[in-house]
Amino acid sequence: MGLRANPSQRQKRLGQELRRIREESGVSREAACRHAGMHKPHLSHIEAGRTACSATRLRALLDLYGCTDTTLIETLVDMSAASGRGWWSEYRELSKGRLWDLAELEWSATAHRSFQWMLVPGLLQTRDYVAALFTHTEPAVPSEEGARFAEFRLRRQEVLFADPPPRYHAVIHEAAFHMHFVSRKIRRAQLEYLVEISQLPQFTIQLLPFRSEMPPATPGAPFTILAGRADSLCTVYVEQPVTSAFISDPAHVEEFAATFTRLSMAAFDPLDSTLLHATSSYRLVQHLLYIL
Structure with missing residues (x-):
């Protein structure tokens, strides 16, 4: 062989x-x-x-x-x-091996912890939000290729509704909902979708407000911690402009886990439509919906 x-x-x-x-x-x-x-x-x-x-x-x-x-x-x-063959094998023409690696890793993970400060995390994006992002890519990609990338992202989301689903904890900076490359209508629908799925038991969604003392660029890149069935098999996926990275060194994984804990503590309480106090993510969502 x-x-x-x-x-x-x-x-x-x-x-x-x-x-x-x-x-x-x-x-x-x-x-x-x-x-x-x-x-x-x-x-x-x-x-x-x-x-x-x-x-x-x-x-x-x-x-x-x-x-x-x-x-x-x-x-x-x-x-x-494992053969490595899954639904992601249907997208070979995208020639993005790391995307296939990410999809396979997501489908084997028992839990996801994700931080984003300019966008809604990919696995939580609505169809219109995804379409808007791939319409305004830089550098521009052909419309057919962009449609396939968008379709691939939407297929990745199916893992969150598998039986049983992985746990999904997201911390999203408020800045993500002020970016004008996505229209007000789409941002409103995206916020409403987050409220909707937050009612499902597998989701924990927190918003990190502008008034938090933690700067939005800390850390400097979005990341997701993917938990394996065994504790030692956690992997961190770090999004970078040119090429993203998978990090598996235990010491580095622990650093990202500690950072996520700090972000979660700095963020508002998890999104819950029954919570209306001043530091609730739902209260901030209602404010954002009002001003959009």
Whole structure:
């Protein structure tokens, strides 16, 4: 079997986790290879995500490493066996491998924590909001290609209504609802949609007001923390203008988690139509609807 030239995020994440567990156990690469009956280059390629690892060999390695976390073991086995083919495979012409990685990661995540300060998070955008964004892209893309990107984003949203759905917690800066590249009518409908879905148990939506002492550019880029079935498999997706990034280093993931906690504490209370006090997100939504 040939080596993968462009491993998917799932394949790279599996290899990274195997290497982390091995190194923390103190088992050398040479000892692991002897135990699993493989050559050192083979294990190196597995840990880099460039080649597959059978379930039998994977379990043998994890047993050698002393891993007893059943949830983690079964999750890694499932990651190794996954084909990577899903509904996102229908959008190959977009040639955006990271978008496919993101879609696959979203569908395997048990919880999402998302921060946005200029836009509504992609998974919460209405159809008209999505269409408006892809109509005014910079640099401009052909209308047919923009329509496919918009369709892809709307397909991604289906994960939030799966059975069972993942938990979804969003902190959205108030600035997102003052951006004029989306019309007042669309912004109003978007706010009303957020109120509607906030009634569902899987959603926690908070607005971060202008009067918060936390600056809107802290952090400087929107991000989403995607929780895996095992605690150690959390991944952060950071949106960047040129190329977005997946971050899996535990220390960096913890930094983003701490940042999200601070943002959540600085934001108004979760969107709930029964809460009308001064620091409620619903109260701010009603104000925004009034002035739009």
